[in-house]
Amino acid sequence: MEIASPKMKYLIILGDGMADEPIPELGNKTPLQAARTPYMDLLAQKGRSGMLDTIPEGFSPGSEIANLSVLGYDVPRVYEGRGVLEAASMGVDILPGEMAMRCNLVSINGDVLKNHSSGHISTTEATELMLFLQQKLGDETFSFYPGVSYRNLLKMKGGNKDIRCTPPHDIPEKPFRPHLIQPNNESAKATADALNALILASQKLLKNHPVNKKRIAEGKDPANSIWPWSPGYRPKMKHLSEMFPIRSGAVISAVDLIRGIGVYAGLEVVMVEGATGLYDTNYEGKAQAALDALRTKDFVYLHIEAPDEAGHEGDVSLKIKTIEDIDARVLKTVFEETETWDEPVVIAVLPDHPTPCVLRTHTRDAVPFVIYHKGIEPDNVQVYDEFAARKGSFGLLKGDELMKQIFAPL
Numbered sequence: 001m002e003i004a005s006p007k008m009k010y011l012i013i014l015g016d017g018m019a020d021e022p023i024p025e026l027g028n029k030t031p032l033q034a035a036r037t038p039y040m041d042l043l044a045q046k047g048r049s050g051m052l053d054t055i056p057e058g059f060s061p062g063s064e065i066a067n068l069s070v071l072g073y074d075v076p077r078v079y080e081g082r083g084v085l086e087a088a089s090m091g092v093d094i095l096p097g098e099m100a101m102r103c104n105l106v107s108i109n110g111d112v113l114k115n116h117s118s119g120h121i122s123t124t125e126a127t128e129l130m131l132f133l134q135q136k137l138g139d140e141t142f143s144f145y146p147g148v149s150y151r152n153l154l155k156m157k158g159g160n161k162d163i164r165c166t167p168p169h170d171i172p173e174k175p176f177r178p179h180l181i182q183p184n185n186e187s188a189k190a191t192a193d194a195l196n197a198l199i200l201a202s203q204k205l206l207k208n209h210p211v212n213k214k215r216i217a218e219g220k221d222p223a224n225s226i227w228p229w230s231p232g233y234r235p236k237m238k239h240l241s242e243m244f245p246i247r248s249g250a251v252i253s254a255v256d257l258i259r260g261i262g263v264y265a266g267l268e269v270v271m272v273e274g275a276t277g278l279y280d281t282n283y284e285g286k287a288q289a290a291l292d293a294l295r296t297k298d299f300v301y302l303h304i305e306a307p308d309e310a311g312h313e314g315d316v317s318l319k320i321k322t323i324e325d326i327d328a329r330v331l332k333t334v335f336e337e338t339e340t341w342d343e344p345v346v347i348a349v350l351p352d353h354p355t356p357c358v359l360r361t362h363t364r365d366a367v368p369f370v371i372y373h374k375g376i377e378p379d380n381v382q383v384y385d386e387f388a389a390r391k392g393s394f395g396l397l398k399g400d401e402l403m404k405q406i407f408a409p410l
Contacts, residue, residue, distance in 0.1 A: 009345040010299045015326050017308025017355030019367045019386050032385040035323040039331040040384035047372030049381040050394025052402050061362040066352035072403035081232020089259035094234040099159030101228040103152045104168050107221035113176040116168035117150040119221030125211050147256050154228045160188040165229035169312050170361045202226040239266025244407050249299035252289050258303040277305040279322050283329035311355030346373040
């Protein structure tokens with residue numbers, strides 16, 4: 001690959017879970033097809049499209065896998081679980097002999113896992129509950145760390161990561177006991193048993209906590225159980241500057257997972273006030289933060305979580321709204337501003353994975369992408385969606401092929 005000019009700028013706008021499947025109530029259109037997205041369509045008309053396979057064989061379609069893949073990492077070589085990535089964003093060091101796990105606060109109704117987010121519990125409430133659990137259950141083996149909303153962290157000394165954990169967003173409205181942690185071998189049995197005991201102990205403690213009593217009185221889902229998953233040790237990742245022709249970069253996201261990937265990738269974490277990870281996020285603030293970062297850095301990874309959360313809720317109209325908001329409140333601003341710049345700006349738009357509303361969880365299908373910059377020779381694709389992009393000139397890409405195309409010389 002030729003080394004591109006250092007004066008170029010590169011921006012990836014990633015709508016988490018934005019891809020979907022045809023929905024009968026939309027006339028068998030996907031939310032991307034049903035949404036009004038004039039700027040995504042404009043990029044498709046002026047740029048080149050294709051499909052990207054973001055989930056390597058043998059891996060589940062989690063956001064941690066998909067985003068590492070989008071950024072060009074060899075997932076089988078670098079992946080160590082979601083928890084360690086989020087720990088990096090939270091400033092929690094993972095020492096030798098320690099295992100980190102994502103620790104969701106979930107809502108249990110009887111024996112059923114009602115939802116993975118405790119009704120999108122506030123960060124303030126979640127923090128109080130996590131500090132309470134640390135006081136009651138924290139010891140020389142286990143440590144609890146509050147994160148953002150339901151997304152928190154559990155660290156275990158001496159843990160064996162060779163265990164099978166079910167992501168809680170994969171089992172909404174299903175009995176939780178069949179999905180408790182299982183060891184892959186005899187040596188991991190003690191870890192699985194200890195973690196399952198911790199889950200059940202948390203349920204007894206959280207059941208009558210004042211935060212949950214108040215939530216129930218207000219008609220909200222209680223955060224009455226922890227759900228640890230995605231175990232791993234400290235990863236060994238190269239900085240993006242060692243892999244691609246950039247000198248500096250930034251990551252913008254509301255969630256610890258993506259910020260943690262950015263930390264290990266050597267990107268500066270840019271925080272945006274009012275960025276929630278939901279439909280009410282500060283879209284304008286994120287767009288402005290991306291433009292500000294591009295003025296001083298070569299590369300920006302702008303991640304927007306809202307479509308994924310709408311997909312997990314199974315809310316079709318909300319998912320359409322989040323897609324339209326990305327188009328009108330982020331892409332429009334970024335495109336119109338960068339078109340006036342002297343430096344060429346390469347813009348890529350894509351999801352990391354589909355989160356179909358009917359399934360309410362991730363799938364491993366390839367996702368549509370579009371790449372645009374001034375002077376690119378467009379293909380014949382006229383709109384941006386999961387089916388039009390299949391006819392794009394890039395075809396189906398895998399591994400680091402998308403990043404190589406983004407950084408190909410103009």
